[in-house]
Amino acid sequence: MQTLIKFLENTGFSGLYDDPRYLVMIIIGIIFVALAIMKDYEPLLLVPIGFGIIVGNIPPVAGMSLSVNDRLAEIRVVVDEKTGEPLLDENDEPVTAVHWVGSVLAYLYxxxxxxxxxxxxxxxxxxxxxxxxxxxxxxxxxxxxxxxxxxxxxxxxxxxxxxxxxxxxxxxxxxxxxxxxxxxxxxxxxxxxxxxxxxxxxxxxxxxxxxxxxxxxxxxxxxxxxxxxxxxxxxxxxxxxxxxxxxxxxxxxxxxxxxxxxxxxxxxxxxxxxxxxxxxxxxxxxxxxxxxxxxxxxxxxxxxxxxxxxxxxxxxxxxxxxxxxxxxxxxxxxxxxxxxxxxxxxxxxxxxxxxxxxxxxxxxxxxxxxxxxxxxxxxxxxxxxxxxxxxxxxxxxxxxxxxxxx
Structure with missing residues (x-):
């Protein structure tokens, strides 16, 4: 039962229930696609944008990097590959580097x-x-x-x-x-x-x-x-x-x-x-x-x-x-x-x-x-x-x- 409850808590349906604003945006995305198909209103733009709105408003799941808004870069201390110790610069300060992380959508964005x-x-x-x-x-x-x-x-x-x-x-x-x-x-x-x-x-x-x-x-x-x-x-x-x-x-x-x-x-x-x-x-x-x-x-x-x-x-x-x-x-x-x-x-x-x-x-x-x-x-x-x-x-x-x- 605990496993089932955890599964349900990590579905998009739970997120829609907790924050109905996501459902509002999904409906807006569907309207965009419908206007493009039914009314021929700039379909080359509205179809990609409308479907993108639908994709971008699936409620987030904790611990998963899926959104274009996920952080792409974080600062990490550089360590020696052999010893595992932090590398120091001439001022004895730890050397840092940008580490790129994030979803595929975040990279495309x-x-x-x-x-x-x-x-x-x-x-x-x-x-x-x-x-x-x-x-x-x-x-x-x-x-x-x-x-x-x-x-x-x-x-x-x-x-x-x-x-x-x-x-x-x-x-x-x-x-x-x-x-x-x-x-x-x-x-x-x-x-x-x-x-x-x-x-x-x-x-x-x-x-x-x-x-x-x-x-x-x-x-x-x-x-x-x-x-x-x-x-x-x-x-x-x-x-x-x-x-x-x-x-x-x-x-x-x-x-x-x-x-x-x-x-x-x-x-x-x-x-x-x-x-x-x-x-x-x-x-x-x-x-x-x-x-x-x-x-x-x-x-x-x-x-x-x-x-x-x-x-x-x-x-x-x-x-x-x-x-x-x-x-x-x-x-x-x-x-x-x-x-x-x-x-x-x-x-x-x-x-x-x-x-x-x-x-x-x-x-x-x-x-x-x-x-x-x-x-x-x-x-x-x-x-x-x-x-x-x-x-x-x-x-x-x-x-x-x-x-x-x-």
């Missing part, structure tokens, strides 16, 4: 906690991104810049709610609608909030088709949504090759903190555009980014253990994340309307919503909303200009915040 996965994701994004539309109509870059207002508005909101400046900056970058950038900055400024920030950023990226349309309808008139834009001009191969080199130099000099993200982004784009490294570009934008996405999504989900994740701070971060997406979308729309006051060739304000860097989902939402008004109005290519500009803008914003606060 190092790619998140050490900021390794985000630059690798940017490499793949660069290899699949076409900057032609942005180069053909450079003024649309301003819409990507305007959407970054969501970052700084959220930062102020986080400060108002009592977060430290470092924490507020890490939360604010959620407004850039860029999951890898949010993770990267959180690892540098607020690692204690990494799980909540990562889940918030990726959750709202997946919900772009739900969040953005109401804001777009609210801030634009039917006449504005019907505006047709001129076809973008042809961009030469030479321009495409020169752009990643020149753009990296300019952006890195403005925000040195963003070098690793922008360096990988523009390197991936150069692989694509130079046409002599097709094999590398093909790998970067297919199998490579898929592997990193699987590892990042699953381990981020697995990091959301209920005892550490379901806190008042996490709730506030989720609320701020939702607000930041709304503010960023509104800022892009309103700035597009402002630009139209001075332009002869009007731009459709809807494309301002694509200034958030949720590539390519926000551009697809622009196309969807525009075609509801006019089935023959094709805005996707135009929307990709502020969309990819938003990727660059969010990385620059992260670099600036890190250099100022780091």
């Amino acid at each position: 190092m790619g998140v906690s050490q900021g390794i996965y985000p630059p690798l994701i940017f490499l793949g994004i660069g290899a699949m991104t076409d900057f032609s539309t942005m180069l053909s109509n450079p003024k649309l870059v301003l819409l990507g810049a305007a959407a970054q207002f969501g970052v700084f508005a959220t930062l102020l909101g986080a400060l108002f709610l009592g977060f430290t400046p470092d924490q507020a900056a890490a939360i604010g970058i959620i407004g850039g609608a860029d999951g890898p950038t949010a993770i990267f900055l959180a690892t540098k400024l607020a690692p204690e909030l990494l799980g909540a920030i990562a889940i918030s950023a990726y959750s709202y990226m997946a919900l772009v088709p739900v969040i953005q349309p109401p804001v777009m309808y609210l801030l634009t008139s039917k006449e504005e949504r019907l505006i047709r834009m001129k076809a973008p001009r042809h961009v030469s191969r030479r321009e495409k090759i020169i752009f990643p080199v020149v753009a990296f130099l300019i952006c890195a000099l403005i925000a040195p903190g963003a070098i690793v993200l922008l360096g990988m982004l523009f390197f991936g784009n150069l692989l694509k555009e130079c046409t002599v490294t097709d094999r590398l570009a093909q790998t970067a934008r297919t199998s490579f980014i898929d592997i990193v996405t699987i590892l990042l999504g699953f381990t981020v989900g697995a990091s959301t253990a209920a005892d550490k994740f379901l806190t008042p701070q996490s709730v506030m971060i989720f609320a701020l994340g939702a607000a930041s997406f709304v503010v960023a979308t509104a800022a892009g729309l309103l700035f597009a309307k402002f630009m139209n006051l001075f332009l002869t060739d009007k731009i459709n304000p809807l494309i301002g919503a694509a200034g958030v860097s949720a590539v390519p989902d926000s551009a697809r939402v622009v196309q969807m909303v525009g075609q509801k008004e006019d089935p023959h109005n094709f805005l996707l290519m135009h929307a990709m200009a502020p969309n990819v500009a938003g990727v660059i803008g969010s990385a620059i914003a992260a670099g600036v915040l890190w250099s100022v606060l780091g």
Whole structure:
């Protein structure tokens, strides 16, 4: 009977009974997977994250190292292999060394906690991104810049709610609608909030088709949504090759903190555009980014253990994340309307919503909303200009915040 009782105490069912928060998180994980499968909401992200949440919320068992949150390193005294006596240094102090321990998940999670996965994701994004539309109509870059207002508005909101400046900056970058950038900055400024920030950023990226349309309808008139834009001009191969080199130099000099993200982004784009490294570009934008996405999504989900994740701070971060997406979308729309006051060739304000860097989902939402008004109005290519500009803008914003606060 004692053996049976001990067995039951060491099952996950006992942990669920002792702390129902784990069950709440498991249900949330199931909802994420269901939304991805049934509603097709960013399935490449929500399926790994959702299942990771389920895996990460099996209640812990004493004495077993299974979680991504298990300690990975401990300091141990180095001993002589023959005598077993501690080794001493020149000051007769014991020599110590870092001993790595922990679960396999904890090792995989190092790619998140050490900021390794985000630059690798940017490499793949660069290899699949076409900057032609942005180069053909450079003024649309301003819409990507305007959407970054969501970052700084959220930062102020986080400060108002009592977060430290470092924490507020890490939360604010959620407004850039860029999951890898949010993770990267959180690892540098607020690692204690990494799980909540990562889940918030990726959750709202997946919900772009739900969040953005109401804001777009609210801030634009039917006449504005019907505006047709001129076809973008042809961009030469030479321009495409020169752009990643020149753009990296300019952006890195403005925000040195963003070098690793922008360096990988523009390197991936150069692989694509130079046409002599097709094999590398093909790998970067297919199998490579898929592997990193699987590892990042699953381990981020697995990091959301209920005892550490379901806190008042996490709730506030989720609320701020939702607000930041709304503010960023509104800022892009309103700035597009402002630009139209001075332009002869009007731009459709809807494309301002694509200034958030949720590539390519926000551009697809622009196309969807525009075609509801006019089935023959094709805005996707135009929307990709502020969309990819938003990727660059969010990385620059992260670099600036890190250099100022780091």
